[in-house]
Amino acid sequence: MMADIRMRGFSQRTTVHQFEALIREHCRPLGTEEVSIAQAGRRVLAEPVVSGVDVPGFERSAMDGYALRSEETFGAGTYNPLQFRVIGEVTPGRTFPGRVGPGETVRIMTGAPLPDGADAVLMAEYAAERDGVMTASDAVTPRKNVGRIGEDIRAGSTVLPAGRVLRPQDLGVLASIGQGRVRVVRRCGVALLITGNELLRPGERPQGARIVDSNSIMLAQLIARDGAQLAATLHLADIRDDIRAALSDAPGDLLVTTGGTSVGIEDHAPTLIAELGELLVHGVAMRPSAPSGFGLVKGRPVFLLPGNPVSCLAAYDFFVRLGVNLLGGRPEPWPYRPVRCTLTSRIASQIGRVDYARVRVRDGQAELVATSGASILSSTSQADGFVVVEEDSEGIPAGGEAQVWLYD
Amino acid sequence: MMADIRMRGFSQRTTVHQFEALIREHCRPLGTEEVSIAQAGRRVLAEPVVSGVDVPGFERSAMDGYALRSEETFGAGTYNPLQFRVIGEVTPGRTFPGRVGPGETVRIMTGAPLPDGADAVLMAEYAAERDGVMTASDAVTPRKNVGRIGEDIRAGSTVLPAGRVLRPQDLGVLASIGQGRVRVVRRCGVALLITGNELLRPGERPQGARIVDSNSIMLAQLIARDGAQLAATLHLADIRDDIRAALSDAPGDLLVTTGGTSVGIEDHAPTLIAELGELLVHGVAMRPSAPSGFGLVKGRPVFLLPGNPVSCLAAYDFFVRLGVNLLGGRPEPWPYRPVRCTLTSRIASQIGRVDYARVRVRDGQAELVATSGASILSSTSQADGFVVVEEDSEGIPAGGEAQVWLYD
Numbered sequence: 001m002m003a004d005i006r007m008r009g010f011s012q013r014t015t016v017h018q019f020e021a022l023i024r025e026h027c028r029p030l031g032t033e034e035v036s037i038a039q040a041g042r043r044v045l046a047e048p049v050v051s052g053v054d055v056p057g058f059e060r061s062a063m064d065g066y067a068l069r070s071e072e073t074f075g076a077g078t079y080n081p082l083q084f085r086v087i088g089e090v091t092p093g094r095t096f097p098g099r100v101g102p103g104e105t106v107r108i109m110t111g112a113p114l115p116d117g118a119d120a121v122l123m124a125e126y127a128a129e130r131d132g133v134m135t136a137s138d139a140v141t142p143r144k145n146v147g148r149i150g151e152d153i154r155a156g157s158t159v160l161p162a163g164r165v166l167r168p169q170d171l172g173v174l175a176s177i178g179q180g181r182v183r184v185v186r187r188c189g190v191a192l193l194i195t196g197n198e199l200l201r202p203g204e205r206p207q208g209a210r211i212v213d214s215n216s217i218m219l220a221q222l223i224a225r226d227g228a229q230l231a232a233t234l235h236l237a238d239i240r241d242d243i244r245a246a247l248s249d250a251p252g253d254l255l256v257t258t259g260g261t262s263v264g265i266e267d268h269a270p271t272l273i274a275e276l277g278e279l280l281v282h283g284v285a286m287r288p289s290a291p292s293g294f295g296l297v298k299g300r301p302v303f304l305l306p307g308n309p310v311s312c313l314a315a316y317d318f319f320v321r322l323g324v325n326l327l328g329g330r331p332e333p334w335p336y337r338p339v340r341c342t343l344t345s346r347i348a349s350q351i352g353r354v355d356y357a358r359v360r361v362r363d364g365q366a367e368l369v370a371t372s373g374a375s376i377l378s379s380t381s382q383a384d385g386f387v388v389v390e391e392d393s394e395g396i397p398a399g400g401e402a403q404v405w406l407y408d
Numbered sequence: 409m410m411a412d413i414r415m416r417g418f419s420q421r422t423t424v425h426q427f428e429a430l431i432r433e434h435c436r437p438l439g440t441e442e443v444s445i446a447q448a449g450r451r452v453l454a455e456p457v458v459s460g461v462d463v464p465g466f467e468r469s470a471m472d473g474y475a476l477r478s479e480e481t482f483g484a485g486t487y488n489p490l491q492f493r494v495i496g497e498v499t500p501g502r503t504f505p506g507r508v509g510p511g512e513t514v515r516i517m518t519g520a521p522l523p524d525g526a527d528a529v530l531m532a533e534y535a536a537e538r539d540g541v542m543t544a545s546d547a548v549t550p551r552k553n554v555g556r557i558g559e560d561i562r563a564g565s566t567v568l569p570a571g572r573v574l575r576p577q578d579l580g581v582l583a584s585i586g587q588g589r590v591r592v593v594r595r596c597g598v599a600l601l602i603t604g605n606e607l608l609r610p611g612e613r614p615q616g617a618r619i620v621d622s623n624s625i626m627l628a629q630l631i632a633r634d635g636a637q638l639a640a641t642l643h644l645a646d647i648r649d650d651i652r653a654a655l656s657d658a659p660g661d662l663l664v665t666t667g668g669t670s671v672g673i674e675d676h677a678p679t680l681i682a683e684l685g686e687l688l689v690h691g692v693a694m695r696p697s698a699p700s701g702f703g704l705v706k707g708r709p710v711f712l713l714p715g716n717p718v719s720c721l722a723a724y725d726f727f728v729r730l731g732v733n734l735l736g737g738r739p740e741p742w743p744y745r746p747v748r749c750t751l752t753s754r755i756a757s758q759i760g761r762v763d764y765a766r767v768r769v770r771d772g773q774a775e776l777v778a779t780s781g782a783s784i785l786s787s788t789s790q791a792d793g794f795v796v797v798e799e800d801s802e803g804i805p806a807g808g809e810a811q812v813w814l815y816d
């Protein structure tokens with residue numbers, strides 16, 4: 001019975017790798033939805049997009065210049081200028097109503113359709129126009145400066161693969177083939193269950209023995225960063241029935257609890273998850289964030305994050321982010337930039353345990369910011385990033401090389 | 409007179425470095441505004457934040473365990489267990505109403521305030537409780553497992569510097585010191601003036617000589633990525649008076665025009681800017697994006713981007729992004745991750761010109777995607793990133809090393 005563990009410490013700690021494997025096993029991609037391309041930035045494409053049209057759908061000029069019959073320019077040069085009668089002009093979006101005949105030319109702008117009869121465009125730089133006559137000082141070969149039909153995109157070609165996280169230019173491609181809507185993976189909805197009698201709401205001033213909930217504000221940003229959306233933020237006292245109801249009924253695809261995850265007398269979440277569903281992880285071989293957990297309630301993944309804000313941040317980045325990414329069909333690498341640094345002091349760890357150490361970085365040197373515990377949120381503001389000491393390492397000595405993940 | 413240049417080519421091209429210098433000269437940080445911390449993610453802090461409170465504001469337990477008088481534990485061990493009378497318990501957010509006297513202890517949870525009389529906390533792991541008596545199998549020193557007042561943040565200390573792009577954990581820090589609102593640099597408002605008779609709106613299907621505007625959709629995403637916001641998207645025909653009115657009256661802090669930037673007969677934007685204000689750049693020594701420009705109208709920066717979508721993307725990233733960042737008070741590095749690759753084929757360039765070449769990356773090898781021009785938007789979707797050939801280079805040979813900026 002889970003309640004036995006209260007005030008006794010964690011009986012067994014799950015390793016970070018075991019935890020990750022369980023997340024991969026239980027977090028599956030969500031369904032799909034259709035959204036307008038204007039709303040599709042950074043969304044994950046649910047199916048390949050095949051173009052129904054050629055882009056361009058007509059032969060177009062790649063230059064400002066003169067459309068003409070290329071064979072008539074052969075031999076033209078600075079010392080042998082040739083003359084053409086300008087019979088009109090064509091600008092983008094219009095079609096020249098006539099036909100370019102022998103000795104004739106049409107002034108043409110970049111992107112305009114090539115008039116009938118012409119097969120090339122002479123750049124404006126090699127042309128001089130006066131009184132309706134254009135003098136060419138260069139020759140052009142057939143198709144010169146003419147973009148062919150489908151040169152950008154061919155009808156029937158796959159322009160974007162399923163799984164693509166849509167870039168700004170991808171949305172441009174979708175617009176250019178006339179696709180106004182696109183099918184994407186549904187955005188993962190996350191409900192935050194913030195527990196703790198001691199917590200005031202963000203915006204309130206700390207007083208007496210009460211502190212302000214900082215985790216909900218931080219987690220909301222992390223969730224948005226990872227392409228998910230906040231389904232709800234519920235602030236709950238340490239009342240077992242209230243937490244039970246929220247675990248059952250909160251909206252969203254994935255639940256995150258903060259606080260009440262350990263083995264203390266008011267740590268209701270782990271035992272409630274065991275009662276309502278399945279508690280798969282409780283206690284992780286990681287520092288900080290040891291009192292993290294994971295389970296399923298009505299098939300929905302529930303992540304238990306420690307109330308201590310540094311633990312909460314690290315456990316989010318290690319575990320919740322992976323779950324959110326899997327549900328959202330996204331690739332998983334961290335959003336932090338890695339740099340190699342030399343450590344100014346030792347980071348101690350243990351075989352089997354992962355350590356998350358905040359560091360300041362100056363001139364390639366990484367200095368530990370704080371070792372004084374998971375409660376010091378300001379350490380993650382003062383730090384430039386963090387070093388992860390992997391399970392198979394006993395730590396990194398002073399002067400050793402470490403990979404720092406930069407927060408910015 | 410600017411109109412002279414039409415159909416004559418650019419008389420003189422500004423180098424990329426000159427262009428950047430002009431942007432730095434004319435784009436100054438915007439004013440400030442106050443926003444709720446829930447809305448402040450990725451915003452730029454306008455002034456340092458100094459804490460008005462200590463965090464925590466009370467002595468708190470760092471562990472689940474037993475609060476007691478440390479000197480009474482001296483000598484305790486597995487073979488010398490010592491006993492204490494449990495007189496109550498204290499949980500986070502509550503204050504123990506009594507005082508811990510000699511031989512007494514109070515059950516305490518992580519984060520709860522230390523009761524009067526106690527000076528240390530014995531971890532639950534070293535304690536066994538039965539029938540109101542706790543047996544201690546370890547000794548603790550004074551202050552053991554007790555977090556001191558202000559250990560996270562001291563009243564009067566600067567918790568965040570001006571100019572900080574607020575991280576998720578920074579917002580947590582702001583919440584924890586009771587700050588619900590924060591002063592940030594105003595978000596740069598950008599108006600898009602999308603010109604071209606040939607353009608259909610995004611969502612429409614290309615037909616005949618008309619193509620779909622893809623730039624507005626792409627630019628809207630880029631603007632959001634860079635922390636700015638869309639003030640308006642105006643689709644304009646190539647009608648001089650309409651473009652003049654929009655350049656004067658569009659909302660926003662910065663204007664971006666697309667199309668009509670070159671030297672063709674319907675390229676109104678450059679001459680209008682010269683007429684209404686100051687045209688500082690027209691024509692850039694860069695490939696693609698040569699027909700880019702920059703000027704001021706009523707003191708507002710106006711960027712002229714080519715209508716060709718690849719040029720538009722590159723010119724945005726080189727120039728508009730810099731302007732948006734300067735107005736928004738943001739640091740300027742590119743949002744792309746750099747990797748070193750070996751080129752599979754030569755990238756040709758010229759001294760004095762910057763080249764932006766799209767490449768595919770496989771196993772550390774970078775292969776050019778398309779050299780066929782600025783109109784091939786799909787090249788930026790097929791590419792993994794791009795190589796920049798700097799002004800002082802004639803290009804990079806096949807087999808040479810190049811830095812690739814990855815789009816994702």
